[in-house]
Amino acid sequence: MPKYVYTLLKIIAIQQKLIIALMIFALGKKFEFLNSKSDDKPIDKKYHRLIVDKMPIFKKIVKFDYKILLEQYQLKHNKPLKPIKRRKESSVPKSLICPICGAPHIYIYDNNGHKGQFKCKICNTNFHEKNHFAKFVVFKCPHCGKTLEKIKERKDFFVHKCTNKKCSFYLKNLQKMDADERKIYKNDPSKFKLHYIYREFTFDFNSLDKDSLVPIPSDLSKIQVSPYTLGLILSYNINFGISARKTANLLKEIHGINISYQSILNYAKAVATNVKPIIDNYPYKLSDSICGDETYTKVLGKWKYIFFFFDTKKKIILSHYTSSSRDTKSACKALIDVISKYRELPEDFQVIVDGNPIYLLAQQFFAQHDINFNVEQVIGLTNKDKVSKKFRPLKQIIERLNRTFKENYHYTNGYNSHSGAFTSVTLFTAYFNFLRPHSSLENNVPVVIPELTDLPNMPARWGKLIELSQYFIPEKHIA
Ligand SMILES: [Zn+2]
Ligand SMILES: [Zn+2]
Structure with missing residues (x-):
């Protein structure tokens, strides 16, 4: 040269x-x-920015008692005050009670057609579902007992603060500061969090369970292959994580079946929408310990988080909620998926998660609605504290679940549509819960459906599961 x-x-x-x-x-x-790769994955977030304090003391103020008001009505009018007669099915949630007198839902009018405003027939109070909690509860500092002051109103929550300068929590934090920190604090107190803070979530509990991203069930009659071939397609595509394109090749070259890869995608989507109700409403027998973790996938070039929650003992996936953000509302939605699968929450119900504060905030949100559970956080990579040591093995189980999911979809470089992601996650859950033998369950599947056990192979079991899901009528859980 x-x-x-x-x-x-x-x-x-x-x-x-x-x-x-x-x-x-x-x-x-x-x-x-x-200098960094453009597709850096959204992992390893540091969480110490947001500190979640322990729960405040909720003090209920019940101004009237509806039972006494009903008696007074009877005395005055010589007839009882009857519950509301409704022509249509009631849009008033069964869990709703009047915040002022405690009247049950049968005495509550929907005041503005499903928009969350209600009126009590007994005490005539108008109230809004969104903020009815605050109306009949005051928050008290768990350290000093003083009533908290509402200092901020955000879109999804209000911030309440203990402003008591003699509060033990505040004094202890103040003592911990060194001279330099104290100097900075004097000039800019907002740099430190010394006072007790509570976030009251205001999003609507009843709207949380409505998932608008779930497509309406597709018509299975449009599928032009036999149930066995459909089962074969799903076995390759879902159980073995073989892409739709390669599955089409396999079918042609090994089985002599001609089917386009686009048809495979369509069939998978149709099956996903049809098995979703059985996944969501199956009468699972569950334990008192669940574990959750977020994994991520790309949809239309943007990161989406999948909130997998599963029963640590029964190995059943209870939520695969997919969201564009890793926030408290998403954590609440995933937990609603979980909680709705229980008829009644076990007494010592525990939720094992990572160090993300959204789960502590979700715990507080549910406590506002009288749903109580323990949250155990497994923080960091080493067993620094007792909690981590005890629950790390459980956390590792869900990390393994996430890996299994990712291995199955390693061929996808993200999804080209929301329904593609929905299809994958839903079919993976169906496979994991009903079809996949689990080593720690003595090679049984997590949920044994008797009709599937004696079938000779996986395609036959997929076929039967699809058939069963068409006739599946969910037993309504008590609200
Ligand atoms: Zn009332
Ligand atoms: Zn205090």
Whole structure:
């Protein structure tokens, strides 16, 4: 190679460095993206920014007692006050009670047609579902007992603060600070969190269980292959995680069945929408310990979080809620998926999760609605504290579940549609709960459906599961 080529290459190399240096100078830190991969995964978030304090003391203020008001009505009018007669099925949630007199839902009018405003027939109070909790409860600091002050109103929550300067919680935090920190605190108190804080979530409990992303069930009669072939397709595509394109090839070259890969995608989606009700409403026998973790996948180029929750003992997936954000509302939605599968929550119900504070906030949200459970957080990579040591093995189980899910879909470089992601996650759950033998369950499947056990192979079991889900009528749980 002639010498001038070396010289040229050297010049180019120097120029490149110069350009990078100039760009860093001009664009500052924003330029960092050039050095990192553009598809950096949304993991390893540090959580210490948001500190979640323990629960406040809820003090209920019941101004009237509806039973006494009913008696007074009877005395005055010489006839009882009857519950509301409704022509249609009631839009008033059965769990709703009047915040002022405690009257049950049969005495509550829907005041503005499903928009969350109600009126009590007994005490005539108008109230809104969204903030009825605050109306009949005051929050008290768990450290000093003083009533908290509402200091901020955000979209989904109000912030209540203990402003008592003699509060033991505040004094203890103040003592912990060193001289430098105290100096900074004097100039800018907002840099530190010393007072007790409680976030009261205001999003509507009843709207949480409505998942608008779930497509309506597709018509299975449009599927033009036999139930066995359909089962074969799903076995390859879901159980073995073989892409739709390769499954189409396999069917053609091994089984001599001609079917386009687009048809395979359509069939998978149709099956997913049809098995969703059986996954959601099957009368599972569950334990008192569940574990949750978020994994992520790309949909239309954007990261989506899948909130997998599963029973640590029975190995049953109870939620696969998919959301574009890893926030408290999403955690609540995933937990609603879980809780709705119980007829009654076990007394020592425990939820094992990572260090993300959204789960503590979700716990507080549910406590506002009288649903109580323990949250155990497994933090960091080492067993620093007792809780982590005890629950780490359980956390590892769900990490393994996430890996199984990812291994199955390693061929996808993300999904091209929301329904694609929905299909994958739903069919994976169906497979995991009803079809996949689990080593720790003596190679039994987590949920044994008697009709499936004696079938000779996986395609036959898929076929039967699809058939059963068409006739599946959910038993309504008590609200
Ligand atoms: Zn009332
Ligand atoms: Zn206090």
